[in-house]
Amino acid sequence: QKEVEQNSGPLSVPEGAIASLNCTYSDRVSQSFFWYRQYSGKSPELIMSIYSNGDKEDGRFTAQLNKASQYVSLLIRDSQPSDSATYLCAVERGATNKLIFGTGTLLAVQP
Amino acid sequence: EPEVTQTPSHQVTQMGQEVILRCVPISNHLYFYWYRQILGQKVEFLVSFYNNEISEKSEIFDDQFSVERPDGSNFTLKIRSTKLEDSAMYFCASSRTGILSSTDTQYFGPGTRLTVL
Numbered sequence: 001q002k003e004v005e006q007n008s009g010p011l012s013v014p015e016g017a018i019a020s021l022n023c024t025y026s027d028r029v030s031q032s033f034f035w036y037r038q039y040s041g042k043s044p045e046l047i048m049s050i051y052s053n054g055d056k057e058d059g060r061f062t063a064q065l066n067k068a069s070q071y072v073s074l075l076i077r078d079s080q081p082s083d084s085a086t087y088l089c090a091v092e093r094g095a096t097n098k099l100i101f102g103t104g105t106l107l108a109v110q111p
Numbered sequence: 112e113p114e115v116t117q118t119p120s121h122q123v124t125q126m127g128q129e130v131i132l133r134c135v136p137i138s139n140h141l142y143f144y145w146y147r148q149i150l151g152q153k154v155e156f157l158v159s160f161y162n163n164e165i166s167e168k169s170e171i172f173d174d175q176f177s178v179e180r181p182d183g184s185n186f187t188l189k190i191r192s193t194k195l196e197d198s199a200m201y202f203c204a205s206s207r208t209g210i211l212s213s214t215d216t217q218y219f220g221p222g223t224r225l226t227v228l
Contacts, residue, residue: 034216041200041224042221042222043200043202043219043220043221043222044154044202044219045219046216046217046218046219049216088153088154090154094167095166095167096142096144096159096161096166096167097142097159097206097217098144098156098159098167099144099146099154099156099204099217100156101153101154101155102153103152103153104153
């Protein structure tokens with residue numbers, strides 16, 4: 001079982017729609033969860049972090065965490081073509097809080 | 112806003128050569144990390160570094176790899192004898208406390224693309 005699993009996509013949504021990205025993780029001990037956006041050839045850019053069960057909203061982004069189901073999601077409202085990128089789910093692990101990444105979901109927002 | 116910087120942005124080397132990738136973490140950060148991403152694959156943890164020593168390393172980080180903080184600002188990754196499979200993007204990251212929370216996180220540098228021929 002992979003430590004962090006994501007659907008690789010591509011996920012295609014029309015401009016203005018809600019994009020829903022999902023992630024599951026295997027280690028119940030993990031406490032911190034992150035969504036990074038990565039444009040092709042660029043470094044990961046943190047867009048959301050979440051540490052407790054429930055929803056966390058920041059602008060057009062909402063992260064959802066369900067520790068019982070070991071599930072993290074990211075909703076992007078009013079999707080824009082500039083949101084087209086690969087979205088990486090990451091989970092902190094271990095004493096040094098290293099990040100374990102999923103393979104990422106490619107999001108394509110169609111104008 | 113402070114940021115992590117990395118040099119060079121692109122390094123081309125011959126198989127078997129040594130390379131040193133350089134990073135300047137954010138100035139008040141104490142925890143440093145290297146990750147790599149082979150083209151089309153996921154970002155993978157290599158090593159974490161705190162208080163001038165390795166805190167944790169992955170299976171990828173074998174004897175060919177080493178890290179060093181030679182002065183108060185730089186953090187380097189050395190690959191002693193490069194292989195074709197070392198071709199990847201290498202990202203440096205730093206955090207202030209090492210405890211990921213609403214007040215601290217890992218900040219990534221722009222990466223160095225290493226191409227081994």
